[in-house]
Amino acid sequence: MKNIDTQPVDINGKSFERSGFVLVLLLGTFLTIINQTLLVTALPKIMNDLGISAINAQWLITSFMLISGIMIPTSAFLLNTITNRTLFFVAMVSFSIGTLICALSTTFNILLLGRIIQAIGSGLMIPLMQTLMFLVYPAERRGEAMGLVGIVIAFSPAIAPSVSGWIVDHYTWRYLFYIILPIIGVNLLLAFFYMKNIINLTKPKFDFFSFLLSSLGLGSLLYGIGVAGNVGWQNKISWITCVIGIVIIFLFSRRQFKLTQPFLELGVFKNRTFTLSTIIVAIVFMTMIGSEILLPIYTQSLKGFSALQSGLILLPGALVLGIISPIAGKLFDKFGVKKITMIGMFILALASFPFLMLTKDTATWWIVCLYSLRMLGMGLVMMPLATAGINALSNNLISHGSAINNTVRQVFASLGAAIMVGVMSSTVVKYSNENEDVSSILRGLNNGFMSAFILIVIAFILCFFIKHSVYTKEKS
Structure with missing residues (x-):
């Protein structure tokens, strides 16, 4: 039990304050995850404002889930290639640029572009946070750490529709993004002081073919499921893209077991x-x-x-x-x-x-x-x-x-x-x-x-x- 109260150390052996480190991680992840469902109750207002159909509007949510899902497997490679501090700033800056584009958007295409850039940051941030939370706590306190993670992962998307509904009832939907921007700024400022490097890099060789298979396979599968969710499983496109996605993921999996340095270690x-x-x-x-x-x-x-x-x-x-x-x-x-x-x-x-x-x-x-x-x-x-x-x-x-x-x-x-x-x-x-x-x-x-x-x-x-x-x- 002696390790419980000890402070974590960075890659240089210097101890640092765990609470500030954890606050930066949880706040950053909260901001990215809440955006997964933030637009659910705002879609009717966006449709009227931009003059788009319900199917097009749904892509503002589907594309976010799609791109985020594609980015998540890549995070394991990046965490062993780029310092976790740098990766955190890449994720949050990407998310903030996407949020700013969404807030200033005047057309559907610009809004969709902003959502895609947001999703890149979100897809990197979620596994980054989970990995760092595990490493910054000793094994006997990881339940406590993941309890905090649980608040963010499950609580954020649950409250988003209520918050969004209230905002769009009283203000323009663009405030959904304007409100987030200053909070991102505060989090980046805190990260400058509290985010430390705690992962020793192994710098594995980048396997482009694995990256391509991962992106195409997950993208096809998530797209097919998304189409089924919108228009039903009777749609042929949903079945075709799902099957294509599963086949490509199978090919990706076979390749990982043959590589000496897998892009994603499926041996787990x-x-x-x-x-x-x-x-x-x-x-x-x-x-x-x-x-x-x-x-x-x-x-x-x-x-x-x-x-x-x-x-x-x-x-x-x-x-x-x-x-x-x-x-x-x-x-x-x-x-x-x-x-x-x-x-x-x-x-x-x-x-x-x-x-x-x-x-x-x-x-x-x-x-x-x-x-x-x-x-x-x-x-x-x-x-x-x-x-x-x-x-x-x-x-x-x-x-x-x-x-x-x-x-x-x-x-x-x-x-x-x-x-x-x-x-x-x-x-x-x-x-x-x-x-x-x-x-x-x-x-x-x-x-x-x-x-x-x-x-x-x-x-x-x-x-x-x-x-x-x-x-x-x-x-x-």
Whole structure:
């Protein structure tokens, strides 16, 4: 326990203040992640202002997820090639330039360009933050560290629709970007003093073909899933691009196992704890993102709530998640991963089941309570499991583990939305054609939540195979 209170050291052996370092990382990541869902409730205003269709407007969100997802695997190579301090500034400056372009944009194309540049910074920032948080804390306090990470990763996208709804109701949508700019400036100033280099560079050889395969494969897969989420799985483009993406990712994977210095070390999947935890967290995360899409459809289509009101219904759950994440981290450090994960999954399953039986008259307070209870369960599951998975890797593999962990989560988040919305849409079409008395939209929503419940049960079963040990390194 002697290491708990010691300060971290940089690559030159000099100790530095952990709190300032962590603040810079978390604030930078918060700003980048909140932009993933910041425009959700603002799209109608943007459509009217710029005179664009709903399909074009959706690309402001889809392109951000797409580019961000492509950049994440590259971060593992960059973290071993460029000092982490330099990479942090590259990510944040890229994000700030994109934000400024968005704020000043007068056409759809300029706004889209700004979103793409923003996404480059975001894709680098998320795995950078996770890797550095692991390395700046000793193993016995990594649960605490990932509890803080959990606040940012899960809390940011959850509160974004509410914040966005309030801003666009009172001001122009451009304030969504104007407000962020000065905060970015403050964070860059803090980084100048507090960001230190803590990773010893190995400077691996850059394999352009691996980079190309990674970008094309992930890009095709995420694009196909995005198309399915927007227009449904019956669209041939979605299936074709998904298949192309999977084939290219397979070719990328084969190449990595042949290289002496892989672009992305896929050997981490030989580690059972890492593999299981990554899969479980990804499944749980996909049900969270999918539910955050279905619930506003329910409250707006069947209860007649505004976008802002719908966002506010999700807000208590987001607050619960923000509160429980650091607590879950400390519980993980004290009791290990097995107990806390099983309790969390039980709560998540218990709170998810009633969503299968929603009616038009279901009380709003009941929905808020159930959703908050779901987020409590997720908070007890996601970060402890993610911590256990990466904790099982040696320090030289943490950057690769973080990149893979975030890439899988990004793909599954897009897939979750596409599956749940797809199930809902196909059900609506079926019962609309049969002229059923029961609301087709309600049936669709119930079936969408049913698909989420099935996924949660699968994740629950997988939790039984997780080992209790937190700190033991497996051979990778």
